[in-house]
Amino acid sequence: NGLFDCSGFVAWAYKQAGVNLPASTGALTSAGTQVSKSQMQPGDLVFFNTYKTDGHVGIYVGGGKFIGSQSSTGVAVANMSSGYWADKFNGRVVRVN
Known part of the structure; x- marks a missing residue:
């Protein structure tokens, strides 16, 4: 639904910085340091088990939400505290060094 797959969007967003x-x-x-989900901060990478383990990645923006490129919405902010993404979040959080 756009120009990016999930990992391509993450790489592009960080390249802007x-x-x-x-x-x-x-x-x-493995692009940074693993941190516990209780220590998540905006900018951390969050991973979801979709079609495979760690099949989807986004950037945590705070407040239980992440921004990512989803096939259904394109680049969008999504809720990872309830619903589909809460069920798929696997607890892997990577802080880019």
Whole structure:
């Protein structure tokens, strides 16, 4: 539904801030330091088990929400505290160094 898949959007967004990240979900799982979900901060990468483990990634924006590129909506802010994304969130949080 747009120009980005989820990992491509994350890589593009960080590049706008001068940070180079890989554009694959698998590589993004080790693109920084793992932190507990209780320590999530805006800017952290959050991972979801969709079609596979860590099949989707977004950027946490605070307040139980993340921004990502979803096939259904394109780039959008989504709620990860309830509903579909809450069920898919696997607790993996990566803080980019």
